[in-house]
Amino acid sequence: MSSALSHLDKLENQSIFIIREAYSQFRDVAMLWSIGKDSTCLLWLVRKAFFDRIPFPCLHIDTGYKFKEIYEFRDKYAKEWNLDLLVARNEEAIAAGMGPDKSKFNCCNELKTVALKQAIAKHGFKALYLGIRRDEHGIRAKERVFSPRDEDFEWDYKNQPPELWDQYKTKAAEEEHIRVHPLLGWREIDIWEYVKRENIPTTSLYFAKNGIRFRSIGCETCCGPVASEADTIDKIVEELKTTNISERSGQAQDKESDYMMQKLRSLGYM
Amino acid sequence: MTDKPKTVIIGTDGVPFEMIEHFAQTGVMPNTARLIADGTFAKMQSSIPEVSSVAWSSMITGANPAEHGIFGFIELHPNSYRMRFPNYNDVKAPTFWDKRDGKSVIINVPSTYPVRPMNGVLISGFVSIDINKSVYPPDLVPTLQSFDYRLDVDARKAHQSMDLFLEDVEATLQGRIKAYRYLWDYCDWNTFMLVFTGTDRLLHFLWSAYEDKNHAHHAAFVDHFRKIDEVVGEIAGKLTDDDLLIMHSDHGFERLDHEVFVNYLLAENGFLQFKQDTDPALENICPDTKAFALDPARIYLNLKGKYPAGNVNPAGAETILDEIEDLFTEFQIDGRKVIRDVYRKADIYTGPYIESAPDLILVANAGFNLKGKIGADALYSKGIFTGKHTQDTAFLLIKGPHNPEKLPNPPKVSDIPAIFM
The missing domain is CATH 3.30.1360 (Gyrase A; domain 2)
Structure with a gap:
C-alpha cells in the first residue's frame, strides 16, 4: 500500500511540476477539458498546482453530440470549482447539419479539430494542456510532454525534441503552439487509483449499469460501452488488472484504420 | 424454401478468364466446366482502377465510381494530405440487395464493412476488422465463431512463411464453406451471394506456383481451386433449371514483372x-x-x-x-x-x-x-508479389434463364446486377 501511494505521489509531483513550468513559459495557455476521467484528473492537478485559483481558462470542445451526463457534470463543477469555462463550438458546421451520419471523419474534423483551431485563433493560446496518456493508443507512445504542433495542427512525430532525463524543450517557434501533456506517463489504472485516493468526482457513465459501462467517453453517437459489472472504483481497478481489451475499443474511429492500413500494406496497397 | 426462381452468385476474387478456362479443360474444375458447357462464358472488364474495393462496389451497385463514390482503398481527409480508408459507409449508391424484393444472403463481399441492417444476412468482406461490425443480424456471430469463421486470410503470414499462409488460406476457406452451408437453409432468401477471396491472396503471392509445376506450392495452389469447384458443384446441384447461377471474378490476374x-x-x-x-x-x-x-x-x-x-x-x-x-x-x-x-x-x-x-x-x-x-x-x-491484377481479363459465367444477346460485349463488372434485376 505504501509503495502504491509513493508511486501516485511521484506521478502527482511530476505532473504539477510540468503544469507550473508550462505556465511560467507561456502564460497564454488553456487546458482542454473533455469532462472525461483523464482531463478531470488533469483539472484536479491544475487546481492543486495553483491552489484552487487557476490562472487560465478551461476549454471544452462541444460537438453538440456529447452525453447529457457530460453537460450536467461540466456545468455543475465549472460552478463549484469556479472555473473560467470556455465552450468552443463550430457553430457554422453545426448549423449546416454536420453529424456522424454524414461521415464520421468529416464530423470529427469539423466539430472537433476545426472548432479547436477557431478557439486557438480567437484567444491566441500559445500552449494547451491535454490529459492524454501514452498507454491509450500505439501512436501516443511517440508523444512528448512538450509536443509542438504547426499551424495546420500537423504533428511531425519524427522531428521532436528527445526529452531525455526529463529535460523538456519548452520553447516554440512563432507559428507553432505547444501541447503540454502532464499525464503522459500515467496509466489507466493510475488514473483510477488517483481518482479513488483523492475522491475526484467522475461522471456516472464510467460505472456499470445493466452489465455495461464506458471506459472512454466522448460523443454519444460514436462511443460504445464495454461489458462490465464494475460499478465501483475498486471494481474498475480490479477489472483493469485482468482485462486484455483495449481502453478505446468502444471508440468508433480509432485503431480500426491502423488495422486497415496493416491489411492493405500486407497486400501491397500502401 | 419456396419454389420461386432463385439467383445465386459465386464470386472468386481476382481469378482470370484464362485460369478458369485452363482449370475447366484440365479436369481441376469439372463442375465449372459443366456450367461453361451449358451457359454463357465471357471475358469481362473490371473497373478502373482494377482494385477490389472499386470493382466490388461497382458490381454490387451496378454503378460506376462517380455514382458510388469509391475510387480506391485510400482517400485523403478533406483539405488535408492525411489518408483515410473508405468503407461501406462511403458507398453512396444502393446495392442490389437494397433494391431487390425478398431476402438476400450476402457473404464476404469486399467493401461492405461495417454492415448495416438489411433484409436478410450480410457478412462483410475485405477490409473487415471487428467481427461485431461484420455480421448482420448480430446474433449470428457466435454461430460463425463456432465454425472458426475468419473474416479474411491474414496476408501478413505470407511475409513470414508460405506454409503458415497456406494453412490460413485453407482454414479461411473451410470456415467460409461452413457458413454458406449453414446460411443456405437459414432463411427463405431469393438471392444468395458467396465470395471467395483466398483466390486473390494466392494469386498475389503464388502466381509463380500456378505457372511452375515444379514449384513447392503448385499442388496447394491447384488444390484450392479444386475445393472451390466442389462447392460450385454442390451449389449447382441444389438448383433447378429455373434458377440463375452466376459465377464471376472482380478483376483478372497475370504474372508480375x-x-x-x-x-x-x-x-x-x-x-x-x-x-x-x-x-x-x-x-x-x-x-x-x-x-x-x-x-x-x-x-x-x-x-x-x-x-x-x-x-x-x-x-x-x-x-x-x-x-x-x-x-x-x-x-x-x-x-x-x-x-x-x-x-x-x-x-x-x-x-x-x-x-x-x-x-x-x-x-x-x-x-x-x-x-x-x-x-x-x-x-x-520486384518484391514478394509474383502476380498482379488485370483490368481486362476478369470472367463472367451465367447458367440459367438469361438472354446472352442483352449482355454488352465485352461485359463490365457493373453490368452484373442487370442480369438478374
Missing part, C-alpha cells in the same frame, strides 16, 4: 517535391508540387483551395495534365511501354461524385504493376 512507382516518376520529373530534410510522405509535400498519386495509379493535381499546400490554378490544370499524360505515354522500362491507357476523369466516369475522382488514371500494360507508394527508393522493383 515489375512494380512501378508512379510517385517516383512524378518526383523525378519535378511534378512532386518534398520539403527539405523530411521523409517522403504526402504530409511533407511542398507547395511546388503539381501532382501526386494515390494507389494504384490515381493522379491528383495539387489544386489551390483543395489541399493545404495546393498551388495549381484551375486555369493551368489542363497544361499540367497534358505534360503528365505525355510523360506516362512515353514511359518505357526495358524497351517496353509501361502504360496502356491514360484517362481523364471525364473519359471513364459519369455521376454526381465525379469531383472526387482523380484527375488522371493510368492503366498498365501486361506485367507492370502500378503502385501509389510514396517514398519508394527506385522507379521500379
Whole structure:
C-alpha cells in the first residue's frame, strides 16, 4: 500500500511540476477539458498546482453530440470549482447539419479539430494542456510532454525534441503552439487509483449499469460501452488488472484504420 | 424454401478468364466446366482502377465510381494530405440487395464493412476488422465463431512463411464453406451471394506456383481451386433449371514483372517535391508540387483551395495534365511501354461524385504493376508479389434463364446486377 501511494505521489509531483513550468513559459495557455476521467484528473492537478485559483481558462470542445451526463457534470463543477469555462463550438458546421451520419471523419474534423483551431485563433493560446496518456493508443507512445504542433495542427512525430532525463524543450517557434501533456506517463489504472485516493468526482457513465459501462467517453453517437459489472472504483481497478481489451475499443474511429492500413500494406496497397 | 426462381452468385476474387478456362479443360474444375458447357462464358472488364474495393462496389451497385463514390482503398481527409480508408459507409449508391424484393444472403463481399441492417444476412468482406461490425443480424456471430469463421486470410503470414499462409488460406476457406452451408437453409432468401477471396491472396503471392509445376506450392495452389469447384458443384446441384447461377471474378490476374512507382516518376520529373530534410510522405509535400498519386495509379493535381499546400490554378490544370499524360505515354522500362491507357476523369466516369475522382488514371500494360507508394527508393522493383491484377481479363459465367444477346460485349463488372434485376 505504501509503495502504491509513493508511486501516485511521484506521478502527482511530476505532473504539477510540468503544469507550473508550462505556465511560467507561456502564460497564454488553456487546458482542454473533455469532462472525461483523464482531463478531470488533469483539472484536479491544475487546481492543486495553483491552489484552487487557476490562472487560465478551461476549454471544452462541444460537438453538440456529447452525453447529457457530460453537460450536467461540466456545468455543475465549472460552478463549484469556479472555473473560467470556455465552450468552443463550430457553430457554422453545426448549423449546416454536420453529424456522424454524414461521415464520421468529416464530423470529427469539423466539430472537433476545426472548432479547436477557431478557439486557438480567437484567444491566441500559445500552449494547451491535454490529459492524454501514452498507454491509450500505439501512436501516443511517440508523444512528448512538450509536443509542438504547426499551424495546420500537423504533428511531425519524427522531428521532436528527445526529452531525455526529463529535460523538456519548452520553447516554440512563432507559428507553432505547444501541447503540454502532464499525464503522459500515467496509466489507466493510475488514473483510477488517483481518482479513488483523492475522491475526484467522475461522471456516472464510467460505472456499470445493466452489465455495461464506458471506459472512454466522448460523443454519444460514436462511443460504445464495454461489458462490465464494475460499478465501483475498486471494481474498475480490479477489472483493469485482468482485462486484455483495449481502453478505446468502444471508440468508433480509432485503431480500426491502423488495422486497415496493416491489411492493405500486407497486400501491397500502401 | 419456396419454389420461386432463385439467383445465386459465386464470386472468386481476382481469378482470370484464362485460369478458369485452363482449370475447366484440365479436369481441376469439372463442375465449372459443366456450367461453361451449358451457359454463357465471357471475358469481362473490371473497373478502373482494377482494385477490389472499386470493382466490388461497382458490381454490387451496378454503378460506376462517380455514382458510388469509391475510387480506391485510400482517400485523403478533406483539405488535408492525411489518408483515410473508405468503407461501406462511403458507398453512396444502393446495392442490389437494397433494391431487390425478398431476402438476400450476402457473404464476404469486399467493401461492405461495417454492415448495416438489411433484409436478410450480410457478412462483410475485405477490409473487415471487428467481427461485431461484420455480421448482420448480430446474433449470428457466435454461430460463425463456432465454425472458426475468419473474416479474411491474414496476408501478413505470407511475409513470414508460405506454409503458415497456406494453412490460413485453407482454414479461411473451410470456415467460409461452413457458413454458406449453414446460411443456405437459414432463411427463405431469393438471392444468395458467396465470395471467395483466398483466390486473390494466392494469386498475389503464388502466381509463380500456378505457372511452375515444379514449384513447392503448385499442388496447394491447384488444390484450392479444386475445393472451390466442389462447392460450385454442390451449389449447382441444389438448383433447378429455373434458377440463375452466376459465377464471376472482380478483376483478372497475370504474372508480375515489375512494380512501378508512379510517385517516383512524378518526383523525378519535378511534378512532386518534398520539403527539405523530411521523409517522403504526402504530409511533407511542398507547395511546388503539381501532382501526386494515390494507389494504384490515381493522379491528383495539387489544386489551390483543395489541399493545404495546393498551388495549381484551375486555369493551368489542363497544361499540367497534358505534360503528365505525355510523360506516362512515353514511359518505357526495358524497351517496353509501361502504360496502356491514360484517362481523364471525364473519359471513364459519369455521376454526381465525379469531383472526387482523380484527375488522371493510368492503366498498365501486361506485367507492370502500378503502385501509389510514396517514398519508394527506385522507379521500379520486384518484391514478394509474383502476380498482379488485370483490368481486362476478369470472367463472367451465367447458367440459367438469361438472354446472352442483352449482355454488352465485352461485359463490365457493373453490368452484373442487370442480369438478374
